[in-house]
Amino acid sequence: MFKLVKQLTSLVAMFAVLFAFSTETMAAKKSKTLENTKKRGFVRCGVSQGLPGFSNADESGNWTGIDVDVCRAVAAATLGDATKVKFTPLSAKERFTALTSGEIDILSRNTTWTLSRDADIGLTFVGVNFYDGQGFMVRKGSGIKSTSEFKNGTSVCTNLGTTTELNMRDFFDSRGISYEPVVFEKADEVVAAYDAGRCDTYTTDKSGLAAQRTKLSAPDDHVVLPETISKEPLGPVVRQGDSVWEDIVRWSLNTMIEAEEYGVNSSNADMMKTSNNPAIKRLVGAEGELGAAFGLDNDWNLRIIKQVGNYGESYKRNIADTGILPDRGPNELWTKGGILYVPPAR
């Protein structure tokens, strides 16, 4: 009988553990990401496993890149310190599960905004921080100058679980060219395979090609073809169901872009408080009560600009100065001929 009692108690104990866990998951129904972030003291941000210019860690583990800056902006806005971010490197395959399962709170990992991703899998895209398009890289010596010169039997290296796989099929199918897709899970494996001659061409977003080219054994022997075969608007993603958090991330990004539009940057932000332009004063928290809408103080946007900088600064620091894509192309402000256009912060 004693043995039986012992068995029963262990069963009860196991149930207790299970139900304790269960009540916690039930409680997560309310939008509590901000609250949890404040309690935790850092923003949990999912990034790539190393894409120079977007999210890349140096030898000492410091992350830089324009995707990284979005998370830093959110940390500056919510916690007052842009360095309070914990970065989680994710493969393309892992990224959405990590977000929906609550392992991270922002996914800022050169992710393409598409209908099915936005509507189907419990995610919400909050904006676009880089307008990209898919391209092809080939060996210079091949003499290929355009995608129209691809022949039947071309082998193509690319990443698993990306829109790239779908675009590539659309592209080759519509031209009636048979091709051999060689699909790897990690970007580094794709680069290694292409470098070894396993594939004739490497396809991914053009920014990615420019960045990955630097990792090849002889970068100058490779060239990115001029054609762009798809639209790839890349932007940060949050979980569905927490609209306050969604707004915070969206307007943190928008603040960076709008700050550039109004010429507010990290060095002049404090002085702009006395500007004559009400739009600028709102941007640096000197007018209006914009932060209250998210449950933040009024300096949230000033902190973003001071600690992270505006979009132009972020682009220059991460992408232009590193030689990845010196020309901003479509990622220039709408006032300067690009397509960066964000709703007004008012």
Next chain:
Amino acid sequence: MNNIIKKFLPQILAILFVVLIFGFLTINAQTNMDNRGIDFGFGFLSQESSFDVQFSLIEYSGSDSYARAFLVGLLNTLLVSFISIIFCTILGVIIGVARLSSNYLIKNSAAWYVEFFRNIPLLLQIFFWYYAALRALPLPEKANAWFGVTYMTVKGYYIPSMVWENVNVFLYCGLAAIISIIILRNYANNLRDNKGKQIPVLLYSLAILIILPLLSFLIGGVSLEFELPQLKKLSKISYIYEGGISLPPELIALVLALSLYTSTFVAECVRAGIEGVSKGQKEAAASVGLTPNQVLKLVIMPQALRIIIPPTTNQYLNLTKNSSLAAAIAYPDLVLVFAGTALMQTGKAIEIVSITMLTYLTISLTIAAIMNWYNKKIEIKEK
């Protein structure tokens, strides 16, 4: 009464516990999916997959459904497992027997082989064969022909393909040959058991196996031609072979790694089986006048097999499950195609992962069932 409670209560509680856990997990998953706006359902299986797969045993393109993509992945998994199981068995038997050899060099090389390959993690071996060994191969235009007509290159192994005419006549002849061999064997067994007469079954069987298909060529109108791989220029510096069959390097690396790794375990099973048969059996068999070959075939092997089969089954199951490491080197198996690309494109994580798990379970149970049947067949039949 007390005894009955003592006997059944723990079992009832255990069942209840399992049911509750599953119920809890289901409800928990459902609530969380509802909260995040994720639908549950298998409707996606009939949707167009819109992605291509590198290598497929059946006709497949992006306009086919996800269900067909699943089938493509499944067949690729079965293909690599099947080839590797055959290779690892052959290699394992040779190495296992070699370990028992009285020759010092053979015995020790076999022991070294086993210790080396079974103590390096499989994933590392896969990476080695793919990235180090196969990548050292030449580009297509620089490849030398092996056996005159096949080419081993960094883009794959190109072999001639067979172009048949009236292939069904040939297949019927082959089938007829196999049936006649079975009849012959039964006849020979009867003859031996009843009249004590022996006929050279192996020789006759080989003759049938060669003559019947040969006849199909001579008078059945069957013809066979080989299509050789031809070098084709893709651009100034890149070439591929066209025509023939191309085995992708991913498949080759995976088969190499899986068979070399698993063969070490099979070798140990074989050694254990043979050593498990007591020495007296061999001596007794020799003393009644059986030749060494007969001793091995009629006395040692039937008994050794009983010891070898069950642990070897485990190795086959392991091999099949290990084949899911294919995803690391871009071989389009079930995990890469279905639990990888299809999962990413649909976002149906729970559905796809459960289908994949069930599939591996089914494959494993099938292999186990076949091996159990074989084990039953050869076990001691007490009269």
